[in-house]
Amino acid sequence: MAFCNSCGASLEPNAKFCPKCGSTVPVTTKVPVASSANLPPIPAPGSTNALKIVLIVVGAIVVLGIVLSAATALFFTRIARHTRVEENNGKVTVHSPFGTVESDTNPEEVARDLGIEVYPGAHPLKEGASNVHIGNMHTVTAQFETDDPPEKVADFYKSKISNLNVNVSDDKHYTLVATQKDSIVTINIEPQDGKTLIHIANVAGKGVAGHESSD
Numbered sequence: 001m002a003f004c005n006s007c008g009a010s011l012e013p014n015a016k017f018c019p020k021c022g023s024t025v026p027v028t029t030k031v032p033v034a035s036s037a038n039l040p041p042i043p044a045p046g047s048t049n050a051l052k053i054v055l056i057v058v059g060a061i062v063v064l065g066i067v068l069s070a071a072t073a074l075f076f077t078r079i080a081r082h083t084r085v086e087e088n089n090g091k092v093t094v095h096s097p098f099g100t101v102e103s104d105t106n107p108e109e110v111a112r113d114l115g116i117e118v119y120p121g122a123h124p125l126k127e128g129a130s131n132v133h134i135g136n137m138h139t140v141t142a143q144f145e146t147d148d149p150p151e152k153v154a155d156f157y158k159s160k161i162s163n164l165n166v167n168v169s170d171d172k173h174y175t176l177v178a179t180q181k182d183s184i185v186t187i188n189i190e191p192q193d194g195k196t197l198i199h200i201a202n203v204a205g206k207g208v209a210g211h212e213s214s215d
Contacts, residue, residue, distance in 0.1 A: 007021040119198055122144035184202075
């Protein structure tokens with residue numbers, strides 16, 4: 001409620017003159033009070049610095065990822081440029097900065113490099129034949145087929161391999177493993193479509209058999 005400054009009489013809202021003494025009522029201007037809800041939030045002490053640190057760390061991780069990706073791409077590009085592949089009659093030779101890898105899929109050539117006698121009368125199969133040289137490692141695998149039963153083939157290799165370590169027989173499936181000087185020979189024998197399939201793998205290299213070769 002407003003009052004007259006001259007006589008103290010009560011004034012009606014928005015009255016311009018006092019009804020008692022006729023004095024002019026001064027006009028008052030309302031100053032808007034800012035609400036705390038409309039004010040921008042005051043950042044907590046140190047929050048700006050924390051945000052900057054987070055942004056810096058994220059930026060550093062992104063830059064590091066880009067640099068590593070570029071370095072990896074450059075590394076493999078150089079390897080590809082210095083890698084050369086040669087192929088001749090089923091024999092593939094790969095020359096790379098890490099050494100030379102030679103692979104031969106000719107079954108007759110592979111059979112000669114097995115280092116173990118082939119079952120008499122068995123003929124080599126092209127699938128499964130490989131002759132790979134990687135540094136000091138030499139891996140030869142070959143598959144053969146014969147009309148003789150699996151037990152006869154197994155008996156043949158048992159008589160030929162004196163240091164047989166494993167001999168597993170299960171429903172005419174045989175696995176023979178022998179450790180020779182710096183090599184491991186594995187022979188799998190199994191019946192297949194009325195014939196006997198023989199798979200021989202010879203992995204040779206210094207220390208492969210778990211002991212060093214003697215001079």
